[in-house]
Amino acid sequence: MKTYTPAQMQKFMEVVPPGTSSERFQAVLGSGLVADIFHADAQITNRLAIRQALGLGALPSEPGSHFVDYGMSLDAMILAGNYDWKNDDITAKRFPIVGTGRVEFEDTLFHFDRDISSEDAIKEIVSADKANPWQPAKIENTLAYGAKNPEEQRRYPIVGLGSVAEVDGNRNVPYLNRDDSKRNLNLNWFDNDWDANYRFLAVRYYPSFSWTIAPGVLFKSCRFHPPSILPISAKFWAKCAYFLLSSACISHESCSKSLTRSTFDMLLLSKACFSMVWV
Numbered sequence: 001m002k003t004y005t006p007a008q009m010q011k012f013m014e015v016v017p018p019g020t021s022s023e024r025f026q027a028v029l030g031s032g033l034v035a036d037i038f039h040a041d042a043q044i045t046n047r048l049a050i051r052q053a054l055g056l057g058a059l060p061s062e063p064g065s066h067f068v069d070y071g072m073s074l075d076a077m078i079l080a081g082n083y084d085w086k087n088d089d090i091t092a093k094r095f096p097i098v099g100t101g102r103v104e105f106e107d108t109l110f111h112f113d114r115d116i117s118s119e120d121a122i123k124e125i126v127s128a129d130k131a132n133p134w135q136p137a138k139i140e141n142t143l144a145y146g147a148k149n150p151e152e153q154r155r156y157p158i159v160g161l162g163s164v165a166e167v168d169g170n171r172n173v174p175y176l177n178r179d180d181s182k183r184n185l186n187l188n189w190f191d192n193d194w195d196a197n198y199r200f201l202a203v204r205y206y207p208s209f210s211w212t213i214a215p216g217v218l219f220k221s222c223r224f225h226p227p228s229i230l231p232i233s234a235k236f237w238a239k240c241a242y243f244l245l246s247s248a249c250i251s252h253e254s255c256s257k258s259l260t261r262s263t264f265d266m267l268l269l270s271k272a273c274f275s276m277v278w279v
Helices: 006-014 022-031 033-038 047-053 074-080 118-127 139-148 236-245 252-258 263-270
Strands: 064-069 102-110 165-167 170-179 182-189 199-205 209-214 217-221 247-251
Touching: 022 033, 064 139, 074 139, 102 118, 102 139, 118 199, 139 170, 139 182, 139 199
Parallel strands: none
Antiparallel strands: 064 102, 102 199, 165 170, 170 182, 209 217, 217 247
16 A cells, blocks of 8 residues: 655655666665665664764754954954853964955854764864865854854854864864853863764855956955946946946955865865856
8 A cells, every 4th residue: 555645756766866876776775774764663863873874974954154254353253252251262373363355154063973083073074065065164163153143052062173272282172162051162172072962163165156367366246236226227337337346356365264275166166057147
């Protein structure tokens, strides 16, 4: 007796990754794993445990985004987060902010649900999406995320493994945690193992309209509204003015100082296609 609908069957087929070969498909069917999952007594509430048994890494949370304003000092970034307490060892000398402009990042939280070292957490973060890799968050990302999402650190501690500083002979990284209802900006040892409750903030450049116009220079069309909501002139020079008013030129060198890959490189890796329409 059939107990599923055609729509459910279509949805089931949609989860098969594009490009899966018939040999791989047959191997999955022949393994018996699909039958095990559909068994009435199978416990399928812990997806992470199943992924670990299959040799897969943790799944990131639903992605969000935040802006980093590199014109702000570290102290200003901390002040913007309205933290109730901060570790006094977090200083601009130990955690220099390097970058220019106001840059948008995509962000996500990794939860491994087990004790894990910093090195292993970084490996899993970077390998989670080989086409468009995540990177461990630097302190400026951690602060911007905390300012935008103040309630998250009350649910679980959030670590930014992308910024490491030596304090009293030990490598330390920033993390957001709580003390009762108070929000703290703290440090913890990089060389310690993290328990199963910790989340790890990861970032990558947010997709945007961009291409290179000269060696080492990236042309980036920022998503700002034009200066007027009136229809744009049909004249070519007016179209150019509208376009340039919402665009900026930044260097690949500047991008690489913020993350290991430039925005243009990340877009190539993601094989994304963007278009622009004049109205």
